[in-house]
Every structure is written in C-alpha cells, then in structure tokens.
Amino acid sequence: MSQEFTIGSKVRVMALPPYVKTADPMPMLRPPDVIHIGEEGIVIDRRPGGYWGIRFTRGFFLLDSQYIESIEKPPESHLE
Known part of the structure; x- marks a missing residue:
C-alpha cells in the first residue's frame, strides 16, 4: 500500500x-542525479x-x- 501525502506538504527523498x-505535459526520463537523497520538495499533486x-x-x-x-510534524495530541 502506498503512503498518502497532503497536497502542499513537504517531503524528503x-x-x-x-x-x-x-x-511536464510530455514527461521525459532523466538520470536520477537531478535530485539527491535528503533533498526536500513540496507535493503539488497526485x-x-x-x-x-x-x-x-x-x-x-x-x-x-x-x-x-x-x-x-504530525499534529500534537492534547491528551492529558
């Protein structure tokens, strides 16, 4: 099962x-070095x-x- 993300949330590779x-409207394949492990980005769409x-x-x-x-960060619980 794939993980779900919220549009606009930050993610890390x-x-x-x-x-x-x-x-792009006509997607192209690029070598993986255009991004790096640990690089952060913003989820735009699914x-x-x-x-x-x-x-x-x-x-x-x-x-x-x-x-x-x-x-x-997940929302903090206020259970006391």
Whole structure:
C-alpha cells in the first residue's frame, strides 16, 4: 500500500529511483542525479499509478511514494 501525502506538504527523498520522470505535459526520463537523497520538495499533486508530483529546486518531477517520506510534524495530541 502506498503512503498518502497532503497536497502542499513537504517531503524528503529517501532513496533514488533508477530514473526520474519529469512532470511536464510530455514527461521525459532523466538520470536520477537531478535530485539527491535528503533533498526536500513540496507535493503539488497526485498522479495515476501511485506517483506524486513534487516541486524540487531543479524542477517538477514525478516520484513513487516508496522513494519519499513526509517531513511534516504530525499534529500534537492534547491528551492529558
């Protein structure tokens, strides 16, 4: 089961895929070195096939949820 992210949330790259797909209207495959492990981006949208559109400093790319993790803090519980 793929992880769910909220649109606008921040994510971090945990692992690099064999290639990176651009999120252009006509997607292109790029070598994985256009992004780096630990790089942070913002989730822009959800795409078919379990892909997430993420804006990084070097562009807008599509990544599967297995390669990213949320860096948003979960809401704190006020149970006392």
